[in-house]
Amino acid sequence: MLDGRVRSVLERLELETDREKRQNLPREVRSRQVERTTGRFLFALVAPQTDCEVLEIGGSRGYSSIWLAAGARYLGGHVLSTENDPKKIAAWRENVADAGLEDWADLVEGDALETVAKIDDVFDVVLIDAEKDDYEALFQVARTKVEPGGLVVADNVLSHEETLGAYSRARQDDPTLESVTVPLDRGLELTVVLR
Helix, strand or coil, X not given: CCCHHHHHHHHHHHHHHHHHHHCCCCHHHCCCCCCHXXXXXXXXXXXXXXXXXXXEECCCCCHHHHHXXXXXXXXXCEEEEEECCHHHHHHHHHHHHHCCCCCCEEEEECCHHHHHHHCXXXXXXXXXXXXXXXXXXXXXXXXCCEEEEEEXXXXXXXXXXXXXXXXXXXXXXXXXXXXXEECCCCCEEEEEECC
């Protein structure tokens, strides 16, 4: 649920991101988080699912992790996030703790292409929000962690269409998947694994 602690951290992170954009900080040092409406959408995806297990690839400073964990805790779910940047890892841990969500979210440190393959779990929802050139490889490794009926959400497919257009087309052309591009914020590709 979005209690006062959760709301406070989300609002602080939104202000930090706005300040970083105004200062024109380089992309690699900014908190590259989803938009607020995308966060609300992710919350709505996981909150009604009992025991929803979520894998987040690209946790950054924890903004989307907080939305996901706040939704997952409603009916006993859990979020496992990945992050490779040491500064963002420290911020992720602090922000999730400040939001009071440490019992509903954990972080795996390291390159997601390596760490996800080693995870011995199955997930209901996967969020891919990482380096755009890695989406295809990240989808392939994440798919091994999703059973039929599982959902993979990829962010930025419209804002980075020159890079991720092929990702969306590959999902939509695959008969073992059902996939749709949702024009929310930077664009989401929602892909259900059929078999």
